[in-house]
Amino acid sequence: MRAGRLLSLLLLLQNRGRMTAAELATELEVSVRTVYRDVESLTAAGVPIYGEPGHDGGYALVDGYRTRLTGLTADEAEALFLAGLPGPAADLGLGSVLTAAELKLEAALPTELRRQARRIRERFHLDAPGWYREADDAPHLPAVAAAVWQRRAVHVRYRRWYAPEIVERRLEPYGIVLKAGRWYVVAHAGADTPRTYRISQILDLRPLDEEFVPPADFDLASYWRAHTAQLQESLWQGRAEIRISPAGAERLREIGVPAVIDAVEAGEEEHTGGWRRALIPIESLTHAEGELLRLGAHVEVVSPPELRERIAATALALAARYG
Known part of the structure; x- marks a missing residue:
């Protein structure tokens, strides 16, 4: 644990330059006293760290000193390759840069870590856009x-x-x-x-x-x-009381938003049939009507009356059209 912290302290100074003991303590989630002890240990091990007193002071590495030790574990190496999103990087004009960086990182890894990193590419793919819609066309x-x-x-x-x-x-x-x-x-x-x-x-x-x-x-x-x-908070303009069947609640977990799902799960279960009565947040009457109609006969609106009347009118219109 301490060896990893010492390496992290060294890499912080290497990547960010001069840092105060308080800044290092915050980054490493330790006390300032611990930072002092760690700096002494690194200095004793031959790492050229020097300190400057005063308001603008802090610890820094002697100019030109860099360690080639990255300290990457297998999990960290895999996470770096998993974090590479070629699609978004290409959208930002950084596709070739990302490819070059991954090649350099892969070349620097030990053989076993290199094999594990390649397995990430073979077995995981990250697709950022949501289902049933194209990603943004953003020419600018x-x-x-x-x-x-x-x-x-x-x-x-x-x-x-x-x-x-x-x-x-x-x-x-x-x-x-x-x-x-x-x-x-x-x-x-x-x-x-x-x-x-x-x-x-x-x-x-x-x-x-x-x-x-x-x-x-x-x-x-x-x-x-x-x-x-x-x-998210501003979207909710009101609330509706509903009754929902077990099948409706299961379907809601697939198509609903977290706030509505949580409200249903916190609702009160009725004595028979497994139906639940819940007070759910709604954006508007029009939006709530469309969302609740997706649940078909597995949900019943109790209130407000305007929403109940809207859904009843739509149900009658559908019955007439398909009757």
Whole structure:
């Protein structure tokens, strides 16, 4: 355990440059005192680490020192090859770069790890888009990616879902996210907080000769988690009480969203027949009608009355058409 931590400390200094004891302690999830002891052990082993006091000080490696020891385990080597997504990398213009990096990594691995890495390619394939739909056609993705890399602003003409549909914006693109086959850019557009734009909805893009610096505390992964949680919460506009059969609940696990599935499983089971009564979140009456009709006769809406009437009217219309 300690040997792995010492190697991690060494690689952190090699990859990031000067770091304070507190920063190293945070990364390694140990105390500052432990970092001091680890640095002493590395120094005693001949690793050229030096420390500088003061506000801008910290630990660093002597210029030019690099270790060729990667410390990759079999699982870590396999995970690196599993993480390579050739499709998205090609979309970003990095397909050849990814291939070259994988070849270099494979060449550096010991024979056994190389064999295990090859087995990953043979037995696992990652397909990002969801079922029954094509991935986004995003012709401006490489230009957006270039702006993200270069920290340069862009001027875009963008189509949104509410009026006015076509707008023009100056964006400072902080980062790119691939979600279920759809590409999004998180960018600052003059508002207090960053906003999310679907890249396939960018109609025109013009790079600007203007550099920008993202806020020091901006973290793309943290922003995206908060954004998706807020979006999911905002979707639910109301609730509906339903009765659902065991077959309906099983079907719901295949086609439903987690919030609705959780609500059904938390519902109260009736005394006979295995039916459950539950209060589920709904986006709108129209959306709820379409989703619940997918369950056929295995679900009954108890309330609200408007939703029950909608489904009853649709059921009567279907009976008349097929009668």
